[in-house]
Amino acid sequence: MFTYVKLKNYKSLVDFEVDLTDSKNNPKKMVIIYGENGAGKTNFINAFFTLFETLNTKVYKRIIDKLMGKKADNKNDKRNIKLIINKIIKDNFKSIEDIINDAKTIDSKENIILEFGFKLNGKYGKYYIEMRENGIAREKLEYVLSKNKTRFFDISDKEKYINKSLFNSNKYFKEISDLIDKFWGKHSFLSIIFFEIMDKSKKYINKNMPKDINNIVEYFLSTSLHIKQKSNIEKGRINVARKFIFPMNRGIITKTKKEEKKLNYTENILNYFFTTLYSDVKKVFYNREYKDNKIKYKLFFKKQIYGQIKDIDFSLESAGTQKLLNLFPLLLISLNRDKVSAIDEFDSNIHDILIYNIISSMANFIKGQLIITTHNTTLLETKIKKDYIYLFNIDSNGKKILIPITEYERKNPNTNFRKRYLKGLYGGIPMIDDIDFGDLFNQDDLYVKEK
Template identity: 30%
Template structure:
């Protein structure tokens, strides 16, 4: 769970902080961010996407090397360039990542700092980027029962604490990591280098001897569940213990995990039959092939005076989005951190409000989301969970994020937060100049 995010020269922010703690400096289980269009809500959410991306840069290098190892012959330089770009889009290298997160027309370093809490222990990961590589990377977390330095890498040296290895036989693995870091750090994060080495079968002893706390950090960052809009593209990544939640509409699964398929089927069927009177049941159609089960989600839906069996992928945009969001909410309830950007899109305001009010007490992990659905401000949890991304109207670059509880003008228990927000008492509300718009429309329609 995250406790605080600090960004500098990151996309549309020269400096921004998001404090996700409540009394006792503990992490909140729910945070809902509001703000006017163009304020930078999605840019803020993309900072969370950066974490799993930083753990995967060695995968892009490995993918290209596999192609060459298979004897791929490029007819010309353009074909090779196209192949590199294809891999780059799927598994981006460091230069592509930096280019995407860098503030326009800014040569100052990008800084992203993540303060977090895992199993009651606080930690901090900080990374600083130059124009095409990492300049500084540092991780602190609990080490030998106290918070300590795991690693600190910069141009002046690569310092990796030997204590991240639990057992004596892990020293060879650590030596390999340090050697790889000398060769590749900067173009790759130390997180990516470490995970790459852990994947190496010859280094299975390394995987077994990394400390439990370090493994927890790596898993938290690499398997962060996010759905975020990032300009003309989006990031979609769900990591669930129930594998079917990663691909609820169709996919394949081991026969050994068939019970997970049945568990998800029962949940989806009960939910949609309860909420949509036209749906009688939802089931998984299965095809057994060897040790695998190929599945697709079906439904019995009342259409034209009779129940008809159709694939769920033919459902309405709203119901398909609801299925997708349900999977993310389940992951948050199972104890993981989930990032949702405009989660309520295509879902009725009241339905989403009821859904979140029901789910909120059951969230064991953390849900951080953006929304324009002001109905959520009517919920009991709104006072501590609602954040506003403010832009100074006179100086649009001056932005800050405040929780409702942070405003100097106190919000009393009897106050309606939604009304106060819509009355512009908290900021973060768009203003359309109707007179000027009418004049523009008249000119365009002449």
């Protein structure tokens, strides 16, 4: 789980640091972030996605090479294939240059720095990556080895340090060193490691790859994300437990006992979840079609409508209900040890009472870490620990800060944090004058006449 995040020249977060640990230096199981629009909440969540992207550049490069190698029979086909491939690449597969262009603070000439503190398997670590205009400038990892925090690697233009004691095989250490000489800068060291994990057999990796580095790569890649972008476009990634079917709304699976068991299990879990949240939903089930050793499944609600029970295709449900299904796997993930889910605008399209019920109900069952941004102030009145609540503010120097609400005021039995927050006593809310819409209308009228 993450213990802190430091960012420099990353989008709107020019010089940013947040501590995510409790008084005992353990990572907090829940982090609920408030702040006015444009404060930096989405950019903070996006930093975890950028970390994920830097881990995938070398794997993406191979995918792109395979796509670009696709042959066409004629010029029109070749042009169409090229257009399709370019769109796929632009939307899904970023090079390190693309990542930098997307992440860098506007007009900044300084390097981007991302630093993540984390705790994995009871041990603390730190990962640092610095990116200049066209590649990686420095990358380092520290983690506990034999009870002491140790430099696993520290690579830059001037230095290439890799802890040789991590490797069981001198031959493989030499292979890794050669790969760094060849690819590092355009790809991170962790990206090279991930490519090795994907490219080599499991037996080979288990024999040669340092177990701790393997675990750290898998840990970073297992972070599940849901991010709200402009124009209501959403992006993210979900690591669903193997006992669930995914996607959960519809799909096709092989007709085997194992797959049907997963389908039944997912159906039962969704039935409990949605019938608990919605009084008119009486049952949740999958409509199943069996054909050619395949099962085509589609989610349905059995709902009470004007005194009648009707089967409703889930695709016809509201945007809020569909978003709940999209977020449901991320909530489940955070219930697992060392697993992290980060969700931007968790409350978007979902009723305040549902958000209140879901978050307050799961708070005591989280074994991993759940990080969310929200505008739902009812959560300030739950029994959730108040030091889980964070506020985005801007200090007197214009620096964006993110700190627990308890830094502003310690909890006592008579404190109503929600009322005091809405009054602006802690900041983190829009401070605007009343808008005279009558005056706006008159100005608009004058503008039309002048035009």
